[in-house]
Amino acid sequence: MTSAETHGETVLTEHFANVRGVRLAWFEARQTGVPVLALHGHFGRGRAFAALAESLAPRHRVIALEQRGHGHSGRGDGDFSPDAYVADAADFLRGLGLGPVVVLGHSMGGVTAFRLAARHPDLVRALIVEDGGAFNRRPDIPHPVLDVRGWPRRAPTLAALRRAIEAQGIPDAGYFLESAVEHPDGWGLLFDHDDMMASQQALVGDWWADWLGSRCPALLVHGLDSFVLPTAMAREMAARRPGTVLRELPGCGHWAHDDDPAAFAAAVREFLDTLEP
Template sequence: MQRETTEGYAAANGVQMYWRSVGEGGTPLVLVHGGFGLADNLDDLAGQLAGGRRVIAVELQGHGRTADVDRPFSSEAFGDDLAALIGELGLGQADLLGYSLGAQASLRAAIQHPDRVRRLVSVSGAFRRDGWFPEVLEAKAHVNSGLFEQFRHSPPYAAYAAVAPDVDAFPVLMDKTGALLARGYDWTEDVRALRVPTLLVFADADGIPPSHMAEFFALLGGGLRDAGWDGAQRPESRLAVLPGRTHYDVVQAPELPGMVADFLA
């Protein structure tokens, strides 16, 4: 069924954040893309989740249609921006789903603004920088504008160039993203104190080892005991590891929409 799409910009801490909305009713769900991504990357997921609820895909500072501002990238700032957008759009309390870089931003929004977030879905995100495989950290360390000539022939750049207000800003996006990826972080105690029910989703061939997935889930109260024959000891949060998927295609997994819809319901 074809659903009407609306779009616009919301003022969020000095950032004019682009958003695109489909569906109506229910608790609003905000979708947050990964690094170098766009709202468009989540169009299929948005369409599948928009039955009976409003789904809003956004673009973070410096990504896609959202112009950059004079501020470094940080997961904490992105989290504040998401909370500000929820307030600016009058959503009250919203659900959040973030992928990769967007998962880090969404997790920080839930930690910093639990009054704005009802439920959280974190797809392929780590709560501590060393939760990523060493080879992934090594690759992250080399992200900067020096790779621009190589990157300009990639699909992410073509998608960016088609919509960005300043196409020449892509090298800055690369440098700011590289600085963010190189930054150390450890949110162990923040996650342990988090009271927002959370669905953790990973690929079984993700950039994050299963040991970190289990540790993440344990901090949320999961995997610590048998749920009992009646399920009474089952935690509010959930863990899903999707088979045959990687960090780069986990959002396209056919199981994901149903799993998310069930959790948010």
């Protein structure tokens, strides 16, 4: 089953796959080119990579998976552990007959990406990690969990939903509103608030062993204004893992792909050009 939707100026085809008993959605802009698996972060959508897909075409084909509990994907049995996300990504790639591929991940998706490389090296030929840290625990990370338990479940309009989210201390709700849909009883978000709390809490931990557990080439993209990945940690991650290139993007925060899409795409493209065919 497929459908089409437009994100910006990019037309995306949405597909669905049964992965480990969970119905997962995934997007692509075209069916040709060297495949790149893209994994969003918490609260995100696969279609957030539409601009990147356009920038990398026609040489590369971005396959953006909506991870369990996000977007149009099902929540399965409610297991939102990091291991569940890794197992989903591995089975998804095998189901498409792909691998080894370049795997790109943002934030939580970045942790999934480098853990996938450590645990399933046959599926990953290179890594691109955007602001996903090897350590996610206080005191290094002051706020590893965004508390969304008090966020509105419904609002009468999309504008009202934005205002209600921003009233919770979010400066710009745009990222979260990618998941906004109109229900019979008003506007709400596709993800479940409690599921996202469980998923974030499960990601609190020390992931250094997984970051250092693969040997493939890697690009670490870090927004210098990020409040999630400290610059000192990003530099340590690059220094400790052989074959890792660090690209620091000034003027960008945690969502570098949104803050400066051109710079982010250029960093990704330059790295991809260094890989052997």
